[in-house]
Amino acid sequence: MFKVEGINDLQTLANVVDGKLLSSNESFSGITVDSREVSDGAVYIGLQGESFDGNLFCDDAINNGCIAVITNDDQLLGRNILVEDTYDALLKIANYHHKQINPMTIAITGSNGKTTVKEMIGRILDEEKTVITNKNENNEFGIPYTILRCTPNTKTLILECGARHDGDFKKITESFTFDQLIITNINNSHVGKFGSIDNIIRTKLELIGAVKESGIVIEAAFKDLSVNRDLNTDSLSINLYITNDSKELDLKRTWPYLVESDPDQDRKYSITLGADKNGLKIIHETAIEHNCINAVITSLALEQIGNDISESMKRLSGFENPLKNRFHIHEVVNYLIIDDTYNANPTSMQSAMKNINDWNDERGRIVILGDMYDLGNHSSGEHKKVINYALGMKKLRKLILVGDKFKNEIKEFSELEREKIILIQNRVDDFPLLELTRDSSTKSKGVVHRYFKSDGGIILIKGSRAMKMERFTESITQYLY
Template structure:
């Protein structure tokens, strides 16, 4: 079945699902495969549970007697082609967002600002890969006026794939840092891959990027693009500065000769750039300055990203969704500058750093020696055997047992680590 005919069937449905456990009435089921599952085997079940059509790529699951099962050559490729076809049909204005750190928060802030004026579709959760981006695009409705699409990558070429599916009209790389080095091979590999967004927009012609003015790596690869610049230098399209951060970011921004002040619910001075990016994009799309300020001051972060959690015993800064050398150092710098009498840092290992893993973890330990926090708890095998005198535990279960026996009380606690370390389970123990 070609993509045009399949799209005609898709328009008869009220959405698309790839999960046979979630089959809304009248939706289309598309069978994907993984290491431990084959979605083709659930095609008939999805129809019985309410789907209008099921799309498969293995002939034994299709039958001429059942016209509701549609056979294609490759379901993953079909998902991506269908999403691109749908995106082109609707012609929605599209903002592409990628970067090493801050892309999810930036995406959320951009969406919050644009919603002050438009009907906005934006990436939910971590749906930012070769499956998540198409699924997001297929949620587009004619009433959506703007879409904000987050794109992640841990190997070269992945952003190139995603931009050719989403076809953004403008875009932002929040920054480039040392993350997923195991997949990228080097920091230069990170820059090249994130830069695939710029490459696409450059080929598209007359496209705009939003760029952090003080970032030398981004400036180096931005040649030939229309740049809207934001940062801490005066005279930019959007300039800003931190006023305070104890603990929430309070900042000012200037554009078009006007100065504005915003008190946010964001933890960390490192969120200034994320907020200024949202300001720059909001103004580009014609959102009024006062509405931009309202959106930024109203936004409350979720999903263990720089969240302030107050328990009966402690004040927690929970940033346990992701960690790499760049974001780890930013979190520690911010924590060191915070005003608190008793500070405890609980840090989980940073994953996917390849051969440089031991060196990067040692750098974190060396910096911790300078910080002189009241207590430091390191979690994960990557911290074992380093030149450090801090407490060390192999996993979060060991930490939970220790905290049950020796509770932490009346402290400000930073919880930072890669998602796979499961440090998000610790607030219940603190």
């Protein structure tokens, strides 16, 4: 249940959501969006989405203690506030609450790295006075939910903003204001949903409209947003802009950066920030290289609110994402099992493979990849590129591919290349435990038992969320123990 600052009675709530109160006025305790939650004295919002209709559960909410519901169903009987759109009502409540609390607000978007940057900022700032997006609740519902979790004690609000469709941020931009906007990067993640890279860019940049006058935009994706929307594919740099009263951007500073791996120690990097001889030199420890730039973006954003960049980088060295399926390393016997199963797109797939390929560790690599979703017309070519990249890895012992999208592409590879590939066609069966425990003497291409419990190895497991690749992490870990 969410406590709404400054709204204590049904009539005031109805006024805030531009609704009509169809009952007598009385006080209420808070707002809930879950009809199953026992919420004595609360108001339930009957939200609607592509696959659900909260109006169907209004009676359940009343039975669990709610005193009224916000609905757009004018046939619904009982104490309610009638509105045109329940999602708009949620946004209006969150907007009112946001203005009452007035926290310094940093929004984060991009194709990759949003969650990591959000968690990094959360590590640096005072936990008691900071609210950050919970786990991956970054969609059109999660954003207002995060805002409603703020209390009068909240000084800083960190909003992770994810989108899967063109125009997803339109209402968010109209409803809220940010002090800072961070854009981590842009690639073809979910391009099948958006329709084109241009639509992805337009949707992400829509959030600039929510940045306050004289607010800050920090991004590592474009050449110069004050000039055009051309992606930066030529160099590594981070730009900082100030917004003017016309919502235009003035470029104030650019930081070129260089990341180099330590030749003697895996998971250790040298970062140079700045182009001249006085550039900042940083030694940074992290499991995966792209977290170096995530740490730099985080530190530059925090520098704008008074944190020392060197101190922030020092505190982020060795950072482990608390969400355990984002390149999380399990050490099991003489194996490293890398659980990167949260999600996948072509950029993150190749980044993860590059990372373990660059390590000096002599153990063989076993790469288990599940299909990538939402790539539209790019799907075939991108799956083929991923296979090709994997087959080019040094010390690759076996490439295990899961799903029909990968299956459709392996015919393009030579017989010699296919000898390194095991194809698992059914992504929802109990493959991992069944195959891993099969007698290793069985002569079958599907047998992978012999690739485990030998001389150790580094096992990378990654795929799109719908592939549920965490099954492999669990089964392999159980088997190796």
